[in-house]
Amino acid sequence: MLKLAVLPGAICGGCDVALASLGERLADLLRYYEIVYWPTVVDRKLTDFLKLSSIDVLVHMGGISTEEEAKLAREVSSRARVKVSLGSCSVYGGIPGLNSLYKPIEVYEAIASQVDVRSKNSDLELPRPIEYSAYTDIVEPDVLAPGCPPGSIVLDQLFDLLLKYAETGRLEPRILLLGDPESLCNKCPRNPKTTKITMPGIRRIFEVKLDDNKCFLEQGVLCMGPATRAICDHSCIKANYPCTGCGGPIEWGVDSGLSHMSSVASALMVDREKSVLEAGLARELDKIRDVTGIFYRYTLRKSLTYKLRKLRVGE
Amino acid sequence: MSEYRLLSTLDPVTLVEGVARVVIVTNSDGSDVRALYQIMEFRGFEKLSVGRHVEEMPRIVSAICGFCSWSHHLVSGKVVDAVFGRKPPVRAELTRRLVNYIQILDSHLLHFAFIGLPDLALWGESQRDIVKLLPRSPEVASTALKTRTVLKKLEKKLVGKIQHGPLVVPGGVARGLTRDDLDELDKALKEISSHVDVLYKYFDEKIIRSGHFKKLLESEEFTMRALSMGLVRNNLLEHYDGVLRVIDSKGRVLHEVTNPAQYTDIVGEALFDWNYSTLPYYKPAGLKLFSEGSTLVVGPLARFNVIDKVPGERANWEYKRLIEYSGGKPLSNVLLYHWARLVEIIHSIEALTDLSEDSRLLEGDTVDLTNSPSPRGVGVIEAPRGILLHDYSVKDDFTVTRARIISPTTFNNMAMNTNLTRVSGRLVREVKSSSKPSPETVSIIESIIRSYDPCNSCATHCMRIGDVEITTSFSIVVVNEDGEVLWRG
Structure with missing residues (x-):
């Protein structure tokens, strides 16, 4: 039997549920793998797990928010033959990565400033919180399985990969980014028949009734599909909601937000550029009051914005 | 109270969602013992919500929790409705209600199958999980997976x-x-219903009718006589939208609130500098740690305590059976949570079956686009684990300036600490006599926690909880009942 461990960092549990939702297929995996650690699902203690000198497959979920998480992730990863980074928090930092631009004390004050009773009577020092990071910032995994949580394409690929690894003992000798190597837009069921997408302007979701057939961009609604890796079967779009980009960039290492902005810039009022002029385009773009939350929702921790800020503050 | 020494840690607790540990501290002669349930992550949704387009919040805050993402999504939607001053059309309202029931069904089934059932069915064994249950009771475990x-x-x-x-x-x-959707729903409900029958039969035979369970229910160690808080509608069980009711441990109604923004009259929130977690408490009683009178409990048992009846014939029959079996309301033994979840599973199936036949789900508008904006919105919902509150403020451009989120696990944090503190005395005695706790005591501690079904991911939307120093076995923390740290070493 091969040894499989699932190690959570700072998680929401969505990746746990996604794995548990393999349902009966989990039983297939159990034919080859012994789950030596998965605290949400398997009742085995960390101390026993840490006695193992090696494991075959480690699936890491969640971001890294504390010294302990980082230490544990590094320690366990060093004993694993195959390291899988599962979910956008682990791969790209995910939604909690939106706090990357703040100091931990600012994050703390956002909650502390709202409570009724705040006791400062002790001299007990709180631990120095570490800067939030993705698992991929501290360890180089073999397999990257993005998504929030990973979509059906990624989960199917991961399941097949784990079975194949169990049968052959082999894995591609490079970082394997799961999902299909194309944009989600490519096979979108709403892809306009025309070659060029035209956004009539920028419409926030509260301003429109979403058309359940038409390309969102052509409705003026921001959709991250053009620059998001195809990791799902267009599940949000089929539910009549634009892609928010949870699959991350099409290729590993690309700045997602810049790609999203570029795709909007190339589609916004392209049919009327000459009449609306720069001022008209700017007026529309100003409707986006939250560039970070729209374009970098899952990948801010990996962005150039983050890196530039780090350079600026000299950290 | 004098000095408290860290005695033991259970690190991490398994079969809970998210990462948590229990830290037990005691004074030098072991006469006073406190247990702290700590959640060990740090994500900070209150901060990262600031600056976001408010209409995007339902998609952002759902990432607080992967187990009850729809609860966060739906309650956030109610806040956004309040901010824009919109009233969803009947079709939309019913659709949201339907999805909320699916959330309850999903989360309860997941917990029951993967956590609750193995925990009770394999009582007394060192490993109590689905992997162990699978070869032992293959039909039940595979039904759970199905x-x-x-x-x-x-x-x-x-x-x-x-x-x-x-x-x-x-x-x-x-x-x-x-x-087509409703036909699929109908088909799935029939299938789930037959699976639930298998699980229920097993639970009835192996757990409810076992003398062991009865004995556990009589144990004071699993008892929590605090205030119950939950939604009601015409005194019936309600999960989506109703009156927020609070009752005391004798069943007397203390509050009924129709405007969720008035939650601040009932709920206080405290933050200590020895702990990053907020501890919500019953505001009129003032803050007293480890005191049942200051503790608000939410979740399936609290819901059952604040209502008179469950809609749906079978679910109500099961509800009455549970109450009769356990000696009447208010329900106070936390091991009943698993059974209560099962009753809510049956209720959700009945409610969804009714909805699957409701033609209003197929007709009319899906959205109200009128605007009557307000700078603040508050929403409340019954998530699977209990009352979930979201409270946002926005600027004129509809970007968020402040977000306050109190999740069920945060609410129950105080109750869990109080509950665990009670059992910790036994643990201290064992450690003193044989240098380590008995497996049974450890099991009890784990079972108390698993009963609450804490969602540590939910509770850590705010901050990393716990002091890193008390992970080492020589840390000493001294706290008094007001939560002040008196001494450390």
């Missing part, structure tokens, strides 16, 4: 993305359901 497959398929059909998916838009839903 529910995942059916639910996953259903959710995919109805809402597309299973976790952190899209449904809510300001004033409505993104997509109205179709006849």
Whole structure:
């Protein structure tokens, strides 16, 4: 039997549920793998797990928010033959990565400033919180399985990969980014028949009734599909909601937000550029009051914005 | 109270969602023992919500929790409705209600199958999980796994993305359901219902009718006589929208609130500098740590305590059976949570069956686009684990300036600490006599925690909880009942 461990960092549990939702297929995996650690699902203690000198497959979920998480992730990863980074928090930092631009004390004050009773009577020092990071910032995994949580394409690929690894003992000798190597837009069921997408302007979701057939961009609604890796079967779009980009960039290492902005810039009022002029385009773009939350929702921790800020503050 | 020494840690607790540990501290002669349930992550949604387009919040805050993402999504949608001053049309309202029931069904089944059932069925054993249950009771364990497959398929059909998916838009839903969706729902419910019958039969025979369970229910160690808080509608069980009711440990009604923004009259929140977690408490009683009178409990048992009846024939019969079996209301033994979840599973199936025949889900508008904006919105909902509150403020451009989120696990944090503190005395005695706790005591501690079904991911939307120093076995923390640290070493 091969040894499989699932190690959570700072998680929401969505990746746990996604794995548990393999349902009966989990039983297939159990034919080859012994789950030596998965605290949400398997009742085995960390101390026993840490006695193992090696494991075959480690699936890491969640971001890294504390010294302990980082230490544990590094320690366990060093004993694993195959390291899988599962979910956008682990791969790209995910939604909690939106706090990357703040100091931990600012994050703390956002909650502390709202409570009724705040006791400062002790001299007990709180631990120095570490800067939030993705698992991929501290360890180089073999397999990257993005998504929030990973979509059906990624989960199917991961399941097949784990079975194949169990049968052959082999894995591609490079970082394997799961999902299909194309944009989600490519096979979108709403892809306009025309070659060029035209956004009539920028419409926030509260301003429109979403058309359940038409390309969102052509409705003026921001959709991250053009620059998001195809990791799902267009599940949000089929539910009549634009892609928010949870699959991350099409290729590993690309700045997602810049790609999203570029795709909007190339589609916004392209049919009327000459009449609306720069001022008209700017007026529309100003409707986006939250560039970070729209374009970098899952990948801010990996962005150039983050890196530039780090350079600026000299950290 | 004098000095408290760290005695033992259970690190991490397994079979809970998210990462947590229990830290037990005691004074030098062991006469006073305190237990602290700590959640060990740090994500900070209150901060990262600031600056966001408010209409995007339902998609962002759903990532607080992968187990009850739809609860966060839906309650956030109610806040957004309040901010824009919109009233979702009947079709949209019913669609949201339907998805909320699916959330309850999904979360309860997941917990029951993977956590609750193995915990009780394998009582006394060192490993109590589905992996161990699978060879022991293959039919039951594989039935539990099958529910995942059916639910996953259903959710995919109805809402597309299973976790952190899209449904809510300001004033409505993104997509109205179709006849095809409801047919799929009907089919899935029949299948789930037959699986639940298998699980229920097993639970009835092996757990409810076992003398062991009866004995555990009589144990003071599992008892928590605090205040119950939950939604009600015409004194009936309600999960989506109703009056917020609080009752005391004798069943007397203390509060009924129709405007969720008035939660601040009932709920206080405290933050100590020895702990990053906030501890919500019953405001009129003032803050007293480890005191049942200051403790608000939410979740299935609290819901059952604040209502008179469950809608639906079978669910109500089961509800009455549970109450009769346990000696009447208010229900106070936390091991009853598993059974209560099972009753709510049956209720959800009945409610969904009714909805699957409701033609209003197929007709009319899906969204109200009128605007009557307000700078603040508050929403409340019954998530699977209990009352979930979201409270946002916005600027004129509808970007968020402040977000306050109190999750059920945060609410129950105080109750869990109080409950665990009670059992910790036994643990201290064992450690003193034989240098380590007995497996049974450790099991009890784990079972108390698993009964509450704490969702540590939910509770850590705020901050990393716990002092890193008390992970070492020589740390000493001294706290008094007001939560002040008196001494450390």
